[in-house]
Structures are given as structure tokens and as C-alpha cells.
Amino acid sequence: MRKLIILIILCLNISVYGVTSNPTLKLQRWKPYDFVFKSTAQPINPFAVKFTASITGPDNIQMTLPGYYDGNNIWKIRFSPTKEGKWTIITHSDQPDLDKQQTQLVCIKNQNGSIHGGLQIDPVNRHHFINEDGTRWFPVGYEANWLWSLDGNDNSLPTINPFLDKLSKSGFNFILINAYAYDTKWCLGKTSSDDYGPNDLFPWGGNYQNCDYSRFNVAYWQHFDKVIEAMYQRGIQAHLYLKVYNKMVNWPQNNSPEDDLYYRWIIARYAAYPNVIWDLAKEANNEKSVPYKVERLKFIRSMDPYKRLLTIHTDIKTYDDGSYNGIADFRSHQEQSDHLHATTLKQLAMNNWPVFNVESGYEYGPKGPTDKTYGRVNSPEDVAKFIWEVQIAGGYNAYYYTYTAWDVIRPLDTPPGYAYLKNFRDFFIQTRYWLMQSNDSLVSTGYCLANPGKEYVVYQYQSTTFKLKISGAAKPLKALWYQPLSGKYMDGGTLHNGTNELTSPTAFGNGPIVLHVKQ
Numbered sequence: 001m002r003k004l005i006i007l008i009i010l011c012l013n014i015s016v017y018g019v020t021s022n023p024t025l026k027l028q029r030w031k032p033y034d035f036v037f038k039s040t041a042q043p044i045n046p047f048a049v050k051f052t053a054s055i056t057g058p059d060n061i062q063m064t065l066p067g068y069y070d071g072n073n074i075w076k077i078r079f080s081p082t083k084e085g086k087w088t089i090i091t092h093s094d095q096p097d098l099d100k101q102q103t104q105l106v107c108i109k110n111q112n113g114s115i116h117g118g119l120q121i122d123p124v125n126r127h128h129f130i131n132e133d134g135t136r137w138f139p140v141g142y143e144a145n146w147l148w149s150l151d152g153n154d155n156s157l158p159t160i161n162p163f164l165d166k167l168s169k170s171g172f173n174f175i176l177i178n179a180y181a182y183d184t185k186w187c188l189g190k191t192s193s194d195d196y197g198p199n200d201l202f203p204w205g206g207n208y209q210n211c212d213y214s215r216f217n218v219a220y221w222q223h224f225d226k227v228i229e230a231m232y233q234r235g236i237q238a239h240l241y242l243k244v245y246n247k248m249v250n251w252p253q254n255n256s257p258e259d260d261l262y263y264r265w266i267i268a269r270y271a272a273y274p275n276v277i278w279d280l281a282k283e284a285n286n287e288k289s290v291p292y293k294v295e296r297l298k299f300i301r302s303m304d305p306y307k308r309l310l311t312i313h314t315d316i317k318t319y320d321d322g323s324y325n326g327i328a329d330f331r332s333h334q335e336q337s338d339h340l341h342a343t344t345l346k347q348l349a350m351n352n353w354p355v356f357n358v359e360s361g362y363e364y365g366p367k368g369p370t371d372k373t374y375g376r377v378n379s380p381e382d383v384a385k386f387i388w389e390v391q392i393a394g395g396y397n398a399y400y401y402t403y404t405a406w407d408v409i410r411p412l413d414t415p416p417g418y419a420y421l422k423n424f425r426d427f428f429i430q431t432r433y434w435l436m437q438s439n440d441s442l443v444s445t446g447y448c449l450a451n452p453g454k455e456y457v458v459y460q461y462q463s464t465t466f467k468l469k470i471s472g473a474a475k476p477l478k479a480l481w482y483q484p485l486s487g488k489y490m491d492g493g494t495l496h497n498g499t500n501e502l503t504s505p506t507a508f509g510n511g512p513i514v515l516h517v518k519q
Helices: 003-017 160-169 218-233 258-272 290-303 316-320 340-350 381-392 418-429
Strands: 026-028 034-039 051-055 063-064 076-078 085-093 102-108 119-121 130-131 141-144 174-178 204-206 210-214 235-239 276-279 332-333 353-357 397-400 447-451 455-460 465-470 477-483 488-494 498-503 513-518
Touching: 051 076, 063 076, 063 258, 076 085, 076 102, 076 258, 160 218, 210 218, 210 258, 218 235, 218 258, 235 258, 258 290, 316 332, 316 340, 340 353, 340 381, 381 397, 381 418, 455 465, 465 513, 488 513
Parallel strands: 026 102, 141 174, 141 397, 174 235, 235 276, 332 353, 353 397
Antiparallel strands: 034 076, 051 063, 051 085, 085 102, 119 130, 204 210, 447 455, 455 513, 465 498, 477 488, 477 513
């Protein structure tokens, strides 16, 4: 009888903590899912409880994920399977009733055609990107630092959802967003009903004046979850600035336990999203300790089992001296100058990785150059020109509109730049841009991307006569003229090996003109 009782107890323990032999939970590949664990304990600080999970997948994939406390005695492991098949999750904690909890799941095919897995650097053409499923990613970025603030604590996102639909329809496929920001010095205080800084939403315990960095405001992050999820559902990358140094935020002290806690918290909540790109800090040049920045990048890399792409914003000197080589995945900076094309070429030559200029110009509002929130603005046509200059060098871009980039937000506006950037994207995604490299020596004037003998893209600031050298073509190449502001094409005939003299069609006026030559 005693042996029977012991056997029954053992079986009960297995049913509580063991792995079920026939898992019924089915999760779609690359879709984040929250595994919920409850505890009856009352720790002094639940955010300090150690809580992780060991995860094993098909082909013996091994992952360790940090978990997080989500209020009401609930801890979560947010996980997205990366391969179809069976997965096992085992928790580890210094809290006994959170330790050694086990579950299984079966990963099935993702049903959302907008989801392509995590973003990666193309291993062959390393200045470019591919998705985890092998499809190409041509980035067209949009700066919306305060996106999360639009709907306050309304998790139905009545403003954000239609705004994201609008951006997606316009061709934007990644958004640069702050994990938190407080206010801007150039629009200090509540300057209008559209001014979302200073912001009442607060990510930590306490408030802006009296902050407790050892705790988090769960409601803030649950709202932020909804924003990231909304981008995920639309296949929009979230370029997440973990810190920002010019938006009046008092961050935890460098290298403090609270500093570690913040980064661990971000990774625990958002690493499972395949549409996340980590950016250590916006305006990172304001952090003078290079060793700290390097160590933080390494910390993020060590904590993130998915190895999401990692960068750091506008730290030009530190990039140039090579301190981020082998740590960051691509270069991200801002520059407003007359040398955007040359600067992009120089930066691409420094390292074999993608280069972004995420802030080359700021489009003014509908009333013209005086209609602005920031001190510097540009016409829609100039912003489009800057973006073409960077792209035709082989770099990538992000777009700024003065009324959605910072804390003054008017999501109902439809500036001309939306159409110009849609034309820009539509043009490049029907090229084999990843096989072309800048070769301005092939044209007598303007800029040229070329895959010699197969494809050429020539950009001219305005209608002109110029020469294009073609070599190695196995047969005559087809030429098309393209007006990048209107999005209209015109037949350009056929071109042959040798020097071809070309004149822009007068029907397109005197504005910018593009020549596309291909097999």
C-alpha cells in the first residue's frame, strides 16, 4: 500500500511539472505567445525575481529567454518559435513555485503573409538585408518617435491602427520609435493639443519627478506591447531606440543594477517579436563613454537568443574608429549636408555592412517653410532628393515629417512626401538593387548604380543630356525613363555596349529624372 501511495504521488508530481506526451498547443511560426505562470508568493520586489526559461526546439535548437513580471502575481515567458516542429519550455526561478514549470508546443506554418521571420544581413550581399524565410527586405523608414503616446492608455489603438494602415499603404515598412521619451526642448511644454510632450505616460515606478528604477509601470508596457503587436501584424519593423539622449529623460545610472534591469526587461518583452531591431540609443554621441556603449551592445547581444539586428544611432566618430565593428550589425546615423552621396559611399567602404542615413531631411508642413515644429525643415522635393542621393550610393533611408517625427503629432496629415516615398519604393523593389553597386564613373554627370552588362540606374537632379557607358551586355538592353515625383515611366528605347548619349524627355519637365536600363 505504501509503495502504491508513493507511486500515486510521483505521478501527480509529473502531471504538475512534467512534459505532456501529446502536446496540443499549436503556435504559428514567428508568432509571439505569452506563457503565463502564477505565484502565490509576495516578494518585496517582483521585478527583481529571477525568472528565465530554457527552450529546446527541432534539430536541438537551444535558447534561454528572460521572463518578466506583468502584474497581479503573473510572470510571463514571451516566446515565438522559429522552426516548425515540437518545442519544450522549462522555467528557472529563485521563486519555488515559478521554478521547473514545463510545457510543450507544436510550431506550425505562419498564416500571415506579411510575416517573414526575423530580419538578417544578406550573407552574400552584405550591404543589404533578407528575411529569415529568404525573402528580400527593402527598407523605407518612417520616424515616429512618440507613436506609442497617440492613444495614451487606450489599448484598442483607435488612432495608431489607422495611422499604421496609412503608412503601410504608402510603402513605409519600418518605424523608428522611442521606448520612452519625455519632451523636446524645441517644443517645450504643451504648445498645442497635438503636443504629446511632456508625457504623462511613465515606464518606471513612481513618476517623472520621483522615479523608482527598480520597478516598472506595467500599464505603460502593456500599452507599448499593443503598439509593437500592431506593427508586427502589418509586417512593419520596429526600429526600437532603447534610450534617447535629447528628449529630457533621466535614465538609470550607467552600469547600475537598475540599468541592467531595464535592458533585460526590454529584451524579455520584445525579443520574441521578429519585427524588432535594437538600437542602443538615439543621439548616442551624447553618451561620452565608449566602453559603456560597447559593453551595453554586448549585453543586449548576450541576452537576446534570437540575435535581432543591433545598431546604434549617429555616433559617427565611434563608428569611424571601428569601435562598433563586429558588435553592431549595421551603421545608423544622421546627416544633413550637400555631401550625402559621397558620405554614404565613404561609410560603405569602411565596413562590409548596411549603412542607413535615417535623418537626412525634415519635410515641412502644408503651409511651407515656416510650418514646422523643429528649427530645420526642407521641401518635400528636397527630402525626396536626399533619399535618392543616399540610395543611389547603396545606402538606406528613413523619412521625417515635421508633424509626426517628434512630440507634435498630426497623424491625419498626408504630406506630399508620402507619395514621393511610395514612388521611390515601388521603383526599387522591381529592380535587382542588391546586385548593383555605385559606379558614378559610368556617367558623364549624375549618379549611377550598376550591375555591369545587366542593369543600371542613373539619377539626375534635373533634365539633362549625359553619357552612359555600357559593357558586357550579351544583348541590347531596354531603357525606361522614370519621373520619381510623379511615378510615371516613358520608353527609352534600347541601349548597346559602348558610350550611349542620352537626353531626358521634355515631357517630364525640368525636375529630377531617373534612367533604368535592364535586360
